[in-house]
Amino acid sequence: MKEFVKERVENVLEELYGVENRTFKVEKPKDESHGDIATNVAFLLAKGLRKSPVKIAEEIAQRLSEDKAFKTVEAVKGFINFRFSEDFIKKEFKKLLLEKDDYFRENLGDGLKVQIEYVSANPTGPLHLGHGRGAVVGDTLARLFEFFNYDVVKEYYINDAGRQVYLLGVSILYRYLEGCKEKDIEFFENLGKTFQQDGYRGEYVKELAERLKDIIGNKLCFPKTANLEEIRREILKKERDIPLYYTEKYKPKDIIELVSNYGLDLMIEEIKKDLSLINIEFDVWFSERSLYDDELVEELIDLLKGKGYIYEKGGALWLKTSEFGDDKDRVVKRSDGTYTYFASDIAYHYNKFKRGFKKVIDVWGADHHGYIPRVKASLSMLDIPSDWLEILLIQMVKLFRGGKEVKMSKRAGTFVALKELLEEVGQDAVRFIFLTKRSDTPLDFDLDKAKEKSSENPVYYVQYAHARISGIFREFKDRYGNELKVEELVEYVDFLSEEVEEKLMKKVLFFKDELIDITLKRDPHLLTYYLIDLAGAFHHYYNHHRILGMEEKIMFSRLALIKGIQETIRLGLDLMGVKAPQRM
RNA sequence: GGGCCCGUAGCUCAGCUGGAUAGAGCAGGGGAUUUCUAAUCCCCAGGUCGGGGGUUCGAGUCCCUCCGGGCCCA
Numbered sequence: 001m002k003e004f005v006k007e008r009v010e011n012v013l014e015e016l017y018g019v020e021n022r023t024f025k026v027e028k029p030k031d032e033s034h035g036d037i038a039t040n041v042a043f044l045l046a047k048g049l050r051k052s053p054v055k056i057a058e059e060i061a062q063r064l065s066e067d068k069a070f071k072t073v074e075a076v077k078g079f080i081n082f083r084f085s086e087d088f089i090k091k092e093f094k095k096l097l098l099e100k101d102d103y104f105r106e107n108l109g110d111g112l113k114v115q116i117e118y119v120s121a122n123p124t125g126p127l128h129l130g131h132g133r134g135a136v137v138g139d140t141l142a143r144l145f146e147f148f149n150y151d152v153v154k155e156y157y158i159n160d161a162g163r164q165v166y167l168l169g170v171s172i173l174y175r176y177l178e179g180c181k182e183k184d185i186e187f188f189e190n191l192g193k194t195f196q197q198d199g200y201r202g203e204y205v206k207e208l209a210e211r212l213k214d215i216i217g218n219k220l221c222f223p224k225t226a227n228l229e230e231i232r233r234e235i236l237k238k239e240r241d242i243p244l245y246y247t248e249k250y251k252p253k254d255i256i257e258l259v260s261n262y263g264l265d266l267m268i269e270e271i272k273k274d275l276s277l278i279n280i281e282f283d284v285w286f287s288e289r290s291l292y293d294d295e296l297v298e299e300l301i302d303l304l305k306g307k308g309y310i311y312e313k314g315g316a317l318w319l320k321t322s323e324f325g326d327d328k329d330r331v332v333k334r335s336d337g338t339y340t341y342f343a344s345d346i347a348y349h350y351n352k353f354k355r356g357f358k359k360v361i362d363v364w365g366a367d368h369h370g371y372i373p374r375v376k377a378s379l380s381m382l383d384i385p386s387d388w389l390e391i392l393l394i395q396m397v398k399l400f401r402g403g404k405e406v407k408m409s410k411r412a413g414t415f416v417a418l419k420e421l422l423e424e425v426g427q428d429a430v431r432f433i434f435l436t437k438r439s440d441t442p443l444d445f446d447l448d449k450a451k452e453k454s455s456e457n458p459v460y461y462v463q464y465a466h467a468r469i470s471g472i473f474r475e476f477k478d479r480y481g482n483e484l485k486v487e488e489l490v491e492y493v494d495f496l497s498e499e500v501e502e503k504l505m506k507k508v509l510f511f512k513d514e515l516i517d518i519t520l521k522r523d524p525h526l527l528t529y530y531l532i533d534l535a536g537a538f539h540h541y542y543n544h545h546r547i548l549g550m551e552e553k554i555m556f557s558r559l560a561l562i563k564g565i566q567e568t569i570r571l572g573l574d575l576m577g578v579k580a581p582q583r584m
Numbered sequence: 585g586g587g588c589c590c591g592u593a594g595c596u597c598a599g600c601u602g603g604a605u606a607g608a609g610c611a612g613g614g615g616a617u618u619u620c621u622a623a624u625c626c627c628c629a630g631g632u633c634g635g636g637g638g639u640u641c642g643a644g645u646c647c648c649u650c651c652g653g654g655c656c657c658a
Contacts, residue, residue: 031604040603043641053641078641079604327586327657369588370656395589396655437597441590442654449596449610457623458609464623472620479620521601529598532609543616543625584623 002026002513005037005082012063035081042078053078093505094490097564101571104512109150113356116142118363120157123267124168126204127274129397130365132418136434138363139280140524143575148519155284160264169260171199175209180221187223208266223255235262242269277422279577291347297339300347309381324377346378353384366393395442425450428578432459435525458532463581465535469566470582495557507534508568531572538565
């Protein structure tokens with residue numbers, strides 16, 4: 001709708017003043033009395049044309065009021081207010097009924113290759129609330145991009161290299177040894193020191209250890225004398241429920257590595273399961289370790305060296321990120337010869353670039369925001385344009401029960417897992433509520449409210465609108481014995497005569513503008529606001545208008561109207577990954 | 585100490601590439617069902633947009649500063 005008006009205005013500018021200008025704004029005024037669409041174009045032209053905005057607005061309005069698409073075009077204090085004609089709205093609404101989702105589609109992306117990387121939680125523990133929020137935001141964005149014809153790849157980066165994974169192995173092995181009646185005490189105690197300091201203490205580690213024990217029995221109670229290869233083969237043979245990527249691929253050099261690899265396999269499977277509970281599936285699981293295996297990290301460091309951005313200090317290799325806006329230079333290779341996370345991160349992003357993505361969106365926890373300047377700096381060094389990588393920050397989720405905060409702490413192992421939340425609240429409510437607030441501000445998640453099945457809970461409010469409409473069509477079939485096709489209804493749109501009905505049609509038609517806005521601004525939370533608004537408008541209408549049993553023209557016209565509303569709600573919910581139920 | 589985010593109605597939040605009289609939900613009170621789902625609807629209220637200054641024809645929106653809260657880094 002906006003684009004439609006904008007084009008008309010541009011034509012007039014050309015005609016009247018011979019100027020080209022696309023910088024003016026076309027928007028929905030807050031106040032309905034200012035019409036369906038308004039533009040500030042006159043203000044922007046005033047200077048160049050040496051005329052008052054009021055005068056310009058009048059001239060443009062005058063010219064455009066001949067257009068049949070508009071009922072009125074008014075110049076008010078320099079603004080130009082447009083009101084669509086009834087005919088135009090009905091024509092568009094019919095189009096929408098016939099084209100369905102395609103009506104809202106627009107070729108924004110033109111097949112542009114886009115990667116969205118999200119969640120990417122360390123595979124050392126189950127997903128918690130914050131990950132869930134990032135997952136929903138990233139996934140919804142991906143759906144929006146797909147809708148607008150971007151070629152989207154959803155990717156999860158697995159931090160499967162480095163100390164955290166080592167610590168996972170330590171923790172599992174420690175718990176495993178705890179359960180050995182006879183064991184290598186010295187080994188156990190040494191391991192205990194690391195465990196006490198940095199180990200993972202969640203219950204889930206004990207479960208992983210038990211699973212290991214189920215498979216190999218007590219064969220690891222004396223780790224030093226254990227036959228690693230034999231045990232590995234036994235795991236491969238007996239573990240049948242999950243794919244064993246790491247255990248299979250990597251021959252361990254010590255016991256901890258073996259347990260780490262098996263732990264990784266278990267954890268990643270866990271994470272996939274958690275994600276499937278919230279209706280999320282990734283296209284690519286990208287392994288950090290593969291960057292080392294394929295020597296991409298080394299290659300990258302050499303490349304940067306060649307460009308003169310790397311120097312040695314204190315035995316370590318530093319990257320001159322401060323030359324590109326970072327506070328200071330960063331270590332990429334430590335003096336002990338190991339690479340930092342930063343090094344593999346650069347290699348990873350460089351790899352994304354080489355894979356041909358024209359745009360990359362990273363969804364990160366807000367606690368990583370300090371990391372942005374160095375990553376951006378490194379990309380500049382590689383001559384990658386600065387708008388190639390967009391980073392969206394997701395703020396924390398705080399959980400409230402009975403008005404009190406449920407505290408989370410990963411260290412102590414008392415965090416709230418996403419899985420528990422999903423079990424308690426349900427997938428739809430969780431997804432919806434995660435999108436009720438702008439993602440870069442903290443979210444308070446009220447468990448009691450989320451579970452309530454009433455108007456308190458916007459999820460059900462919106463879903464109920466959809467289900468109600470389904471109910472009306474069900475009832476129609478019961479009474480009149482036949483299923484209705486949209487095609488039969490379309491022509492009846494002409495019989496809609498009330499102002500509310502016109503308003504409803506407009507609200508639905510504007511969803512396209514809304515979707516485009518949401519996508520370009522990467523603001524998926526606005527979807528919920530739109531849907532709540534539309535659902536509210538429908539519920540209001542429903543309570544004041546009878547549909548079935550009315551005179552035929554009226555009945556069918558109203559059925560056409562609510563069909564359009566239903567399709568729109570369904571599409572909106574689809575894009576959020578929330579179900580649109582037929583009945584509730 | 586440096587950086588980032590936030591501060592809008594009693595509560596939870598929209599609105600932020602400047603635009604016309606600042607919005608919604610909840611909480612409180614009152615009402616609506618012989619009817620296609622009451623998980624619904626209708627009526628009643630509330631604001632120094634954290635304070636101050638600046639830019640502008642116009643500031644909740646941009647800039648500066650202060651206050652308060654959160655996070656990251658040192």
